[in-house]
Amino acid sequence: MTFKTTTRPSKLRLFTSGLLLIVLLPSLVWADPGGNQSADESQFAFARHLFQHHDYFRAITEFKRYLFLYPSGAKADEADYLLGEALVQTKSPKEAIVQWEGALKRNPSTSFKDEIQFKIGKALWELGQEDRALSQWENIINEGLSSSSKATASRAVLWGLIKQKKYDQARLKLKTFPLTASEQGIHETYFQKAEQLPLKSPITAGTLAALLPGAGHWYLDRHQDALIAFSINGLFIWGAVSSFQQGNTGLGVLLSFIELAWYSGNIYSAVNTAHKINRKQETDFLEGYGIRFGLFSSTPTAPGLYMVWQHNF
Amino acid sequence: MRKILHLLLMVSLLTLPFSGFCGEPPAPSPESETSSLFTLGITGYQKLLSPVLSSRCYMQPSCSAYAKQALSEYGPWLGLLLTVDRLLHEANEDRTSPLVRQDNSFKLFDPPAANVWWKK
Numbered sequence: 001m002t003f004k005t006t007t008r009p010s011k012l013r014l015f016t017s018g019l020l021l022i023v024l025l026p027s028l029v030w031a032d033p034g035g036n037q038s039a040d041e042s043q044f045a046f047a048r049h050l051f052q053h054h055d056y057f058r059a060i061t062e063f064k065r066y067l068f069l070y071p072s073g074a075k076a077d078e079a080d081y082l083l084g085e086a087l088v089q090t091k092s093p094k095e096a097i098v099q100w101e102g103a104l105k106r107n108p109s110t111s112f113k114d115e116i117q118f119k120i121g122k123a124l125w126e127l128g129q130e131d132r133a134l135s136q137w138e139n140i141i142n143e144g145l146s147s148s149s150k151a152t153a154s155r156a157v158l159w160g161l162i163k164q165k166k167y168d169q170a171r172l173k174l175k176t177f178p179l180t181a182s183e184q185g186i187h188e189t190y191f192q193k194a195e196q197l198p199l200k201s202p203i204t205a206g207t208l209a210a211l212l213p214g215a216g217h218w219y220l221d222r223h224q225d226a227l228i229a230f231s232i233n234g235l236f237i238w239g240a241v242s243s244f245q246q247g248n249t250g251l252g253v254l255l256s257f258i259e260l261a262w263y264s265g266n267i268y269s270a271v272n273t274a275h276k277i278n279r280k281q282e283t284d285f286l287e288g289y290g291i292r293f294g295l296f297s298s299t300p301t302a303p304g305l306y307m308v309w310q311h312n313f
Numbered sequence: 314m315r316k317i318l319h320l321l322l323m324v325s326l327l328t329l330p331f332s333g334f335c336g337e338p339p340a341p342s343p344e345s346e347t348s349s350l351f352t353l354g355i356t357g358y359q360k361l362l363s364p365v366l367s368s369r370c371y372m373q374p375s376c377s378a379y380a381k382q383a384l385s386e387y388g389p390w391l392g393l394l395l396t397v398d399r400l401l402h403e404a405n406e407d408r409t410s411p412l413v414r415q416d417n418s419f420k421l422f423d424p425p426a427a428n429v430w431w432k433k
Contacts, residue, residue, distance in 0.1 A: 202430075217401070217402075222402070222404075222405040222408075223405075224404035224405050225401055225402050225404050225405050228401055228404060229401050232401075261393055261394075261397055262397055264394055264397070265393070265394050265396070265397020265398050265400075265401060266397070266401060268394045268395075268397070268398050269397065269398035269401045269402050271430075272398055272402075272428050272430055273402055273409075275430035276409045276427070276428070276430070277408075277409060279409075279430075280408070280409045
């Protein structure tokens with residue numbers, strides 16, 4: 001025995017379904033198949049994702065695409081800023097400066113103005129245009145949007161002046177900069193340390209090396225180098241003298257020629273080592289000074305230091 | 314005088330085969346002849362002696378590579394001074410040169426450019 005059931009849609013159900021269809025279909029027009037983000041936001045998010053994962057070359061392309069498609073998009077200012085930063089990361093500081101200067105021209109009141117000016121200054125400094133860099137940072141001190149950016153720029157200017165050994169100028173500026181009295185005191189301590197760095201005289205080192213091979217290195221506290229220089233020069237001088245005394249003129253001339261190279265190299269090495277020691281002293285001091293005031297940062301994965309501008313994205 | 318000539322001839326004979334018989338055509342270079350002679354001597358050391366002595370240099374570049382680089386970049390005389398300087402200063406170099414990773418070890422990075430103080 002079989003039962004056959006037939007269902008007939010009622011008129012009411014058909015009407016309700018039709019009504020729902022009519023109401024819901026047009027809403028597809030406003031539907032966003034990509035989620036909550038609009039197209040320009042997705043484009044920016046992708047570019048920033050590449051940037052954050054250090055894929056700078058592709059990030060440059062994607063930021064440029066964003067700025068081409070949405071020149072007045074909500075994230076255009078940030079894209080301008082990050083595009084410059086990506087260019088810096090790909091060792092193109094000149095292009096970054098052009099990019100950032102263009103961004104400031106397009107929107108002089110951008111909320112990234114201080115960051116951009118600071119980074120332009122940093123790029124100029126790295127290109128060796130130190131005075132232009134200092135004037136960029138001073139612009140922030142005079143026209144900066146926030147007190148923290150003014151303080152950061154003040155520290156950068158002081159750091160730059162100390163690197164240039166312009167201690168008097170740094171002291172004058174310190175009095176006018178918007179820094180607390182306690183911080184000014186710490187800067188003054190650093191200025192004094194910078195003036196009293198135990199530097200070696202390259203002239204003294206070279207003269208001592210010329211008078212007695214190895215003495216220049218001994219003066220530089222490089223005792224092993226001094227003993228090596230003294231021994232090698234002594235050995236060749238003794239060999240040359242002995243050769244001449246025994247009538248072995250040819251060998252004497254050859255040994256004298258080689259000794260001349262060792263002797264000249266010993267003087268050059270003493271002068272060069274003095275310069276290297278001084279450079280290391282100054283670099284270490286400036287790095288410590290920069291780290292103390294948050295101008296530099298170092299990470300274990302990327303040895304070396306880089307000037308930072310703290311900004312949370 | 315004859316002895317000096319013999320010595321010079323010996324040096325030439327020791328260095329020339331490395332460009333003639335090692336299968337590497339000499340690359341065209343603007344270096345002077347003196348610089349080339351020194352470079353040939355260093356190449357001879359790198360190919361004959363260095364493999365036997367095994368690599369013990371804790372500097373980057375190694376002294377022989379440094380000398381070749383110095384000679385090609387700064388010419389024979391300054392190149393020679395830089396080479397002697399490197400041989401003298403390597404014992405205490407850990408105080409001034411940074412460490413870099415090479416393969417599975419750390420080495421002191423000291424290229425010729427780091428020792429030419431008037432050129433920043």
